Amino acid sequence: MALKAVIFDMDGVLIDSEKFWTQAELDVFSSYGVKVTDDLAAQTKYMTTQEVTEFWYERFPWENFDSSDLENKVVTRVIEMIQDQDCTMSGVQGFITNLKNKEYKIGLATNAPLRVAHVVLEKLQVRDLFDTVHSSEFETQGKPHPAVYLSSAKNLGVSPEHCIAIEDSPSGLKAAKEAGMQTVIFTNDDESIDSDLADFKILNFENALLTVFGE
Structure with missing residues (x-):
């Protein structure tokens, strides 16, 4: 063909860049009391950013949940690392x-x-x-x-x-x-x-x- x-x-x-997504998850969601373990983070590896946000919220719910704001924080953190590092x-x-x-x-x-x-x-x-x-x-x-x-x-x-x-x-x-x-x-x-x-x-x-x- x-x-x-x-x-x-x-x-x-x-x-x-996959390590950047892992680091961004840790940085952002830990600040909301989420316990980001290696085993759980491995399950999010190929998800969309929206799916990742929902994944952590379902397991460690917190008050004033704003999905789009959290997604934006994760994405912004990833972009910072992409721009700053040789990847x-x-x-x-x-x-x-x-x-x-x-x-x-x-x-x-x-x-x-x-x-x-x-x-x-x-x-x-x-x-x-x-x-x-x-x-x-x-x-x-x-x-x-x-x-x-x-x-x-x-x-x-x-x-x-x-x-x-x-x-x-x-x-x-x-x-x-x-x-x-x-x-x-x-x-x-x-x-x-x-x-x-x-x-x-x-x-x-x-x-x-x-x-x-x-x-």
């Missing part, structure tokens, strides 16, 4: 540039809020290379539901079977598969990671064009 578009996940693919995945800018030069359409599909995505693309200096940037905050459900990928394909004007998604998580791979796309698992040089949901596996972006696209 001829590929016409490549759609990227963001956290764990474009930037090494860019090695080689990703060159990889995206090469795809664009080969006339693939480029998309971003993330569970993170859109304003985080824009900060990330500005940090990587690749915003002008993306044809669509879409967040699950505009869908009724986040990944592993396929909605964010289906909408991204629609925005690109490419049918899902002509799209390939680059993901680092089982929930993201499931979302892309259920949308009818081919899938790549990106492992950030961890050879032990694999998935039955992935059609391809890339350790890093240095030789990824050859691995996935045969170029």
